[in-house]
Amino acid sequence: MTTLTGAGVRASSLADRIVDSPAGYSGIEADEEWIAEIQRLKKERNATILAHNYQLPAIQDIADHVGDSLALARIAATADEDTIVFCGVHFMAETAKILSPDKTVLLPDVRAGCSLADSITAEELQAWKDEYPDAVVVSYVNTTAAVKALTDYCCTSSNAVDVVNAIDPDREVLFLPDQFLGQHVKRVTGRQNLHIWAGECHVHAAINGDELEEKARANPDAELFVHPECGCATSSLYLVGEGHFPEDQVKILSTGGMLEEAGRTGARKVLVATEVGMIYQLRKAAPQVDFEAVNRKAACKFMKMITPAALLRCLTVGADEIHVDPETAQRAARSVQRMISIGHSVPVSQ
Numbered sequence: 001m002t003t004l005t006g007a008g009v010r011a012s013s014l015a016d017r018i019v020d021s022p023a024g025y026s027g028i029e030a031d032e033e034w035i036a037e038i039q040r041l042k043k044e045r046n047a048t049i050l051a052h053n054y055q056l057p058a059i060q061d062i063a064d065h066v067g068d069s070l071a072l073a074r075i076a077a078t079a080d081e082d083t084i085v086f087c088g089v090h091f092m093a094e095t096a097k098i099l100s101p102d103k104t105v106l107l108p109d110v111r112a113g114c115s116l117a118d119s120i121t122a123e124e125l126q127a128w129k130d131e132y133p134d135a136v137v138v139s140y141v142n143t144t145a146a147v148k149a150l151t152d153y154c155c156t157s158s159n160a161v162d163v164v165n166a167i168d169p170d171r172e173v174l175f176l177p178d179q180f181l182g183q184h185v186k187r188v189t190g191r192q193n194l195h196i197w198a199g200e201c202h203v204h205a206a207i208n209g210d211e212l213e214e215k216a217r218a219n220p221d222a223e224l225f226v227h228p229e230c231g232c233a234t235s236s237l238y239l240v241g242e243g244h245f246p247e248d249q250v251k252i253l254s255t256g257g258m259l260e261e262a263g264r265t266g267a268r269k270v271l272v273a274t275e276v277g278m279i280y281q282l283r284k285a286a287p288q289v290d291f292e293a294v295n296r297k298a299a300c301k302f303m304k305m306i307t308p309a310a311l312l313r314c315l316t317v318g319a320d321e322i323h324v325d326p327e328t329a330q331r332a333a334r335s336v337q338r339m340i341s342i343g344h345s346v347p348v349s350q
């Protein structure tokens with residue numbers, strides 16, 4: 001049985017099985033029936049589905065494009081479809097809306113937030129700017145639209161170093177909100193006039209040096225892929241410095257960089273320090289390599305809120321729609337456009 005839901009979209013009885021609870025939408029298996037229904041609804045809405053590397057495998061498999069924040073922002077900016085369904089977290093869908101204000105941007109569950117984006121508000125950033133009125137503000141893309149509107153350059157982990165290197169070396173830089181990425185950028189650029197906000201992502205901060213050291217000692221021949229947002233990025237460099245781990249076996253990489261490196265590595269085993277969803281893409285990119293998470297519990301509950309049920313509901317009823325105040329969007333667009341024009345990133349198209 002089908003019913004009309006508006007915008008010419010027909011809902012099937014499969015949608016009746018969706019269960020809504022404070023933990024998110026559930027009750028739907030990612031089976032053949034679900035796949036066919038998602039494909040049909042996507043066509044009826046003239047939508048494209050973008051999925052972040054940390055999404056559940058079923059969501060990654062059905063998406064039109066899978067990638068890191070930067071790759072997906074670039075795709076969102078040039079998409080031909082009327083509707084962008086962003087399978088990721090709130091700030092990512094907001095960024096897509098900033099880049100494509102005339103399109104409908106849907107996030108399958110508006111409750112999918114980000115602890116890192118929540119670690120600085122627009123008011124806190126304004127107060128920091130007032131302390132350093134001549135500084136250039138560089139914000140990691142994990143920020144709200146209001147923070148982006150007060151930002152000169154946005155960046156992601158795949159182009160943060162390039163963005164900071166593109167700024168006049170004599171200007172002071174305010175880097176926010178991630179302290180671990182900030183320390184990585186400071187180390188690589190050697191820039192002393194870079195001030196770092198003390199924010200962190202609870203998932204990445206939980207991947208700590210002790211776990212890393214234990215795994216590294218148990219697997220002396222393995223390579224180590226470390227995301228610069230991880231609390232262990234500093235520990236991995238310490239291990240190298242102490243001679244516990246050869247320098248050429250440690251790679252500090254963005255999620256896009258990890259996928260590139262997976263295709264090149266000659267290692268049989270790779271320890272991966274980032275959110276566990278990344279392992280799925282890495283195994284697809286290099287099935288011959290044994291990828292193991294440094295911390296198997298490092299799962300982002302916000303990313304995992306985009307379930308098969310949430311995506312089905314989203315395409316059936318056209319929700320949750322993301323709106324950004326036009327003036328804020330216009331100011332934020334400047335810093336986001338600068339981000340997408342600097343550096344590179346690797347999308348995986350399906």
Ligand code: SF4
Nearest residue numbers: 114115116201203300
């Ligand atoms: S893994 Fe961390 S930074 Fe990424 S969305 Fe989740 S809370 Fe935010």
